[in-house]
Amino acid sequence: MIEIETLACGRATPMAGQGTLAISQGEATWALRIPDDEPVFAGHYPNNPIFPGVYTLDLMCQCVEHWALAKGERLTLAVVRSIRYTRAIGPGDNVRIEIRIEDPVSEQEVAVRAVAWRGDDKAVSARLLMRHVR
Helix, strand or coil: CEECCCCCCCCCCCCCCCCEEEEECCEEEEEEECCCCCHHHHCCCCCCCCCCHHHHHHHHHHHHHHHHHHCCCCEEEEEEEEEEECCCCCCCCEEEEEEEEEEECCCCEEEEEEEEEECCEEEEEEEEEEEECC
């Protein structure tokens, strides 16, 4: 388990840098709690706060990036092949991001399956194409 301290600046997700990351061969799991006082909740949406879907996608990408960094590599998002939102994530929710690296698509690209869980409920599932950064 790795305690995540900080990530690169300029990320969409304000809470980047929180939680615990477990990395294994071809997989990673990031457990974190969405802060109750996250500023985005004031406008998304007033009286019914919902964690933006693009933020969840960004958390998935960061999980993949940490997995790659642990191997001495760098990956970045190239294509969102598919994404499905099935449950809303809100203030105070415990979220678990699980990623599984699939076979390389090419020398430059890697396919990834990612799932965001809100407690025991699947909130978001995605198929991503990540590209090596040289």
